[in-house]
Amino acid sequence: MAKRMPNINRNFVLGMGLFIFGSYQLRKRWSSTWMDNMEIEVSSYTQRQKLKDKNTEELAD
Structure with a gap:
């Protein structure tokens, strides 16, 4: 035992x-608020990444 x-x-x-x-x-x-917050965070993050990519492309030119 x-x-x-x-x-x-x-x-x-x-x-x-x-x-x-x-x-x-x-x-x-x-909790839908948590989901909404996550979606907002993710979308703002992807938007920031796109802006970063645009900036780097402009710098490359």
Whole structure:
């Protein structure tokens, strides 16, 4: 019994970690404001990258 305990504990910790991680992911997915913020961040980032590329192209010319 004593030999099997660490294995049970490890599985329990892994299960709890997965559960916490899963609920965190679900909360993120369900909160539309988080999604909107991410989309805004991504679009502004891509716009910045495009501006950077334009600037480098102009410098190359």
